[in-house]
Amino acid sequence: MNARTLRMIMLGAALATTLAASPAARAGFDVDFGAAVRVNDDTDLYFAISSRYFDRDRREVDHWGRRCDDPDDLAVALFIGRHSGRSLNEIFDLRHRGRTWWEIGVRFGIPADAWFVPVRRDPGPPYGKAYGHWKKRGRDERRTLVLSDRDARNLVAVRVMHEYYGVSAELAMEWRSGGTDLSVLVSDQYRERHHVSKDKGKSKHESHDHPGHGHGKNK
Helix, strand or coil, rough: CCCCHHHHHHHHHHHHHHHHHHHHHHHHCCCCCHHHHHCCCCCHHHHHHHHHCCCCCCHHHHHCCCCCCCHHHHHHHHHHHHCCCHHHHHHHHHHHHHHHHHHHHHHHHHHHHHHHCCCCCCCCCCCCHHHHHHHHHHHHHHHHCCCCCHHHHHHHHHHHHHHHHHHHHHHHHHCCCCCHHHHHHHHHHHHHHHCCCCCCCCCCCCCCCCCCCCCCCCC
């Protein structure tokens, strides 16, 4: 084996290592659903993505998702179910009794750390307060951490986008900063990455329409 061939092999190995370490390669969740999903329908696409990411039966996701007034609540319930092993029926039963998402998580033994994705710098609103309390609690276990429903929705939304699309937590926070529903965020990203528009699922080259951006949350 000559020196040139050896250099080519080493270069190829280095490139393969770099690609394997990239966020997109680590994500491993995002797939092209093809005709199985109405990609121009945010709700249908969101349920499909949630079913894949949380490894839940699509019919179960549809059933509970359509009963949520806030689409973000579906993701929080699925998050609690994943970390606790409890059924969505148990989770939503407590929710309908007036329990907060944090209270339900505590009831089912969800550790505080599970809600947070580590970040390189202190995040701004609407995450700063929750991250600040979490960091202080890490230094003093006697501190009590309590998350509002808004905190729970925001934190789960960031984790879903961070892990499903393999982007940094900081970028996921930036996408979410305007308060846009998770259903819209993940759907817009899907269409962007798979080169389709919201206009009846046509390719972007066939339509000049831009996908909508949902509405801000002030809760």
